[in-house]
Amino acid sequence: MAHLLGAEALHLEYPTRVVFDSVTLGINEGDRIGIVGRNGDGKTSLLGMLAGRIEPQSGRVTRRGGVRFGVLGQGDDLDPAAAVAQVIVGERAEHEWAGDPAIRDVIGGLVSDIPWQARIGELSGGQRRRVALAALLVGDWDLIALDEPTNHLDVEGIAWLADHLKHRWPKDSGGLLVITHDRWFLDEVCTQTWEVHDEVVEPFEGGYAAYVLQRVERDRMAAASEAKRQNLLRKELAWLRRGAPARTSKPRFRIDAANLLIEDVPPIRNPIELQRLAVARLGKDVVDLEGVGMRFGEHEVLREVTWRIGPGERTGILGANGAGKSTLLGLISGALKPTSGRVKRGKTVRIGTLDQQFSQLSQIGAERVRDVLAQTKTTFTIDGRDHTPAQLLERLGFAREHLAARVDELSGGQKRRLQLLLLLLSEPNLIILDEPTNDVDSEMLTAMEDLLDSWPGTLIVVSHDRYLLERVTDQQYAILDGRLRHVPGGVDEYLRLRSEQDAAHATDRPDVASQPGSEQPTGAVSGAQRHAAQKEISSIERRLDKLTATIEAVHQQMAEDDPSDYERLQQRADEVRELESEVEQLEERWLELSEQIA
Structure with a gap:
C-alpha cells in the first residue's frame, strides 16, 4: 500500500520531562489507527508532531507529495461572528453543496438541529464542536487526524461518525488517526492501535478488543511487577468475550484465541451474590416512579414515566441530547420535584451521585488530597480484601506523589478519580453516574469498571460511552418522545x-427534504436485505464449522500417512491450502455482511 506519512527518530521533551525518545512510525493508505494511552503520556503531542503543529527537538516528519491532511484538535479556532453555513460550506453556492450527497450526509449526521444561519458565538460548546467536525469532514482529505472527536456527541452521533469513517474512503485508501477514550468507537473503526507509554509508541494489530488481547499476551510474559495490570486486563478480556452481544460478533479465529486465554477466568460479576448483598443493604424498596411527568414552563420533558427500580439493578439510560436523561436522574435523586405523578424512595436508600461538574469537590478545593482521605473511613472492602483510601486511589491510577497536591491543583482526570473514590467511601447503596467518562483515559475507565464490578448496590448510568454502558450495566432503558422504554436489545435496539x-417524523413533515442534512443516510439496509444478510451469515457459519472439521481431519490423515510417500503428503498439503483459502474468503464475506447490518 502507498505511503502517506512517516516519522523518523522523533524526540520531544519539555522542561520537566521527556515525552518521546526516538520514535519511528509510518502511516499507509488504508490504515485506520486508534491512539490510546494514559492522560499526559503524549497522545495529543504525537498528533501535533505528525500534523506539523509541534516541532520535535530532533527527528523529522515526511509526507508523500500532494497528501491532503485534515486535523481536528481538542479546541477550535472558529470565528465567533461567522455563521454556521459559512464555517461548514464556505462561499460555495447552495446548489453546489446541496447537490453533493457526501456534504449533505455530513450536515445531516452532525448539525441538522443547529440553525443554519446562527452565529458561532451564540452556540454551546457541544454545538461548536459538531460544527468544527462537520467543517473538517466536508473537505476532501487523504489523511484525517481526530483528537477526541466523540466529545459532545450522543450515541446516535457517535454511531453516525463511526459509519461515516468506515465508508469515507474506498478499501485500502485514505488514512485515519484518532485519539479517543471511546472504546466501542475504537473497535468499530480502527484496524490498528498505537499505545503511547513510557516515551515510546507501541503498535498493535486490530481495534480495542484485539489490543487488549495482545496486551494480555505480552503481560503474561512480563515481570512479576506487572501482575496487577495483567489481572485487570484479563478480566477486561473476559468481558470482551462474554459480555455484550456486540463483542461476540468477531471472526471465529479471534474468538478461539480469546477463549484459550480466559477459559479459567470467572465471570466478571456474580449477579446473584451482588443482588443478595444489595437486598440486605437496601431492602426491597429502592425508588418507584409512578406516572411521573416533568415540564419546564410550556416544554414537556417527561410524561407518564412509571419505573420501579429494584435492589441490585444495574441500568443504563439512553437518549439523545436534550431528551431528559439528566432530568430523570434529578427526579430519582430528589434534586427535582415532578410536576405530575410521584416519586417514592425506600427508607434505607442512600444516594450518591457522580455529576459532570465535580460538585463533590467544590467545598474541599483548598485541602490537600492526603488530608481529604484522612477524614474518610479507614478501609473499604473489595473482593473480600480491605483497602485503605490511598490504596484505592492508587488502584484508580492516582500517583502517590499527587497526594500532597491541593484538590484545585489536580487535572480533570485526577479530580474524576478522587470524586469517584469519595463517592464509594461515602457508602451509598444507590449510585448515579452522569457522564462519568469525561476527562478519563481508558486505563482509568477499566479500573473504574473493575471497582464497580464488586460494588453491591443499585447502579444507574447515563453515558454516551457505549462500551461503558454495556460493560457495567445489565439492562438499558431509553427516553423516546418523553417516555421511558425498556430496550432489551440495548444500544442497537435504541438506534433502530x-x-x-426519525423516518416517521420525516413522513409527517413533507418539507423536511429541503432542510440541510435531512436526507436519509446512504447505504441504509432494508428489512428484507437485513433478513437475507442474516440468513447468509448463518449459512457461512455452518460452512466454516464444516471446513474447520475437514481441515482437522486432513491434518490427522497427514499424521497417519507414510512419511516417505511425498506425493500423498503433497496432495494433502494442497488440499489444506485450498480449504484454508475458502475459509479466508468466507471470513471476509462474513465481516462484510456483519458491517452491513451493524
Whole structure:
C-alpha cells in the first residue's frame, strides 16, 4: 500500500520531562489507527508532531507529495461572528453543496438541529464542536487526524461518525488517526492501535478488543511487577468475550484465541451474590416512579414515566441530547420535584451521585488530597480484601506523589478519580453516574469498571460511552418522545427505534427534504436485505464449522500417512491450502455482511 506519512527518530521533551525518545512510525493508505494511552503520556503531542503543529527537538516528519491532511484538535479556532453555513460550506453556492450527497450526509449526521444561519458565538460548546467536525469532514482529505472527536456527541452521533469513517474512503485508501477514550468507537473503526507509554509508541494489530488481547499476551510474559495490570486486563478480556452481544460478533479465529486465554477466568460479576448483598443493604424498596411527568414552563420533558427500580439493578439510560436523561436522574435523586405523578424512595436508600461538574469537590478545593482521605473511613472492602483510601486511589491510577497536591491543583482526570473514590467511601447503596467518562483515559475507565464490578448496590448510568454502558450495566432503558422504554436489545435496539422515529417524523413533515442534512443516510439496509444478510451469515457459519472439521481431519490423515510417500503428503498439503483459502474468503464475506447490518 502507498505511503502517506512517516516519522523518523522523533524526540520531544519539555522542561520537566521527556515525552518521546526516538520514535519511528509510518502511516499507509488504508490504515485506520486508534491512539490510546494514559492522560499526559503524549497522545495529543504525537498528533501535533505528525500534523506539523509541534516541532520535535530532533527527528523529522515526511509526507508523500500532494497528501491532503485534515486535523481536528481538542479546541477550535472558529470565528465567533461567522455563521454556521459559512464555517461548514464556505462561499460555495447552495446548489453546489446541496447537490453533493457526501456534504449533505455530513450536515445531516452532525448539525441538522443547529440553525443554519446562527452565529458561532451564540452556540454551546457541544454545538461548536459538531460544527468544527462537520467543517473538517466536508473537505476532501487523504489523511484525517481526530483528537477526541466523540466529545459532545450522543450515541446516535457517535454511531453516525463511526459509519461515516468506515465508508469515507474506498478499501485500502485514505488514512485515519484518532485519539479517543471511546472504546466501542475504537473497535468499530480502527484496524490498528498505537499505545503511547513510557516515551515510546507501541503498535498493535486490530481495534480495542484485539489490543487488549495482545496486551494480555505480552503481560503474561512480563515481570512479576506487572501482575496487577495483567489481572485487570484479563478480566477486561473476559468481558470482551462474554459480555455484550456486540463483542461476540468477531471472526471465529479471534474468538478461539480469546477463549484459550480466559477459559479459567470467572465471570466478571456474580449477579446473584451482588443482588443478595444489595437486598440486605437496601431492602426491597429502592425508588418507584409512578406516572411521573416533568415540564419546564410550556416544554414537556417527561410524561407518564412509571419505573420501579429494584435492589441490585444495574441500568443504563439512553437518549439523545436534550431528551431528559439528566432530568430523570434529578427526579430519582430528589434534586427535582415532578410536576405530575410521584416519586417514592425506600427508607434505607442512600444516594450518591457522580455529576459532570465535580460538585463533590467544590467545598474541599483548598485541602490537600492526603488530608481529604484522612477524614474518610479507614478501609473499604473489595473482593473480600480491605483497602485503605490511598490504596484505592492508587488502584484508580492516582500517583502517590499527587497526594500532597491541593484538590484545585489536580487535572480533570485526577479530580474524576478522587470524586469517584469519595463517592464509594461515602457508602451509598444507590449510585448515579452522569457522564462519568469525561476527562478519563481508558486505563482509568477499566479500573473504574473493575471497582464497580464488586460494588453491591443499585447502579444507574447515563453515558454516551457505549462500551461503558454495556460493560457495567445489565439492562438499558431509553427516553423516546418523553417516555421511558425498556430496550432489551440495548444500544442497537435504541438506534433502530430512533431511526424509525426519525423516518416517521420525516413522513409527517413533507418539507423536511429541503432542510440541510435531512436526507436519509446512504447505504441504509432494508428489512428484507437485513433478513437475507442474516440468513447468509448463518449459512457461512455452518460452512466454516464444516471446513474447520475437514481441515482437522486432513491434518490427522497427514499424521497417519507414510512419511516417505511425498506425493500423498503433497496432495494433502494442497488440499489444506485450498480449504484454508475458502475459509479466508468466507471470513471476509462474513465481516462484510456483519458491517452491513451493524
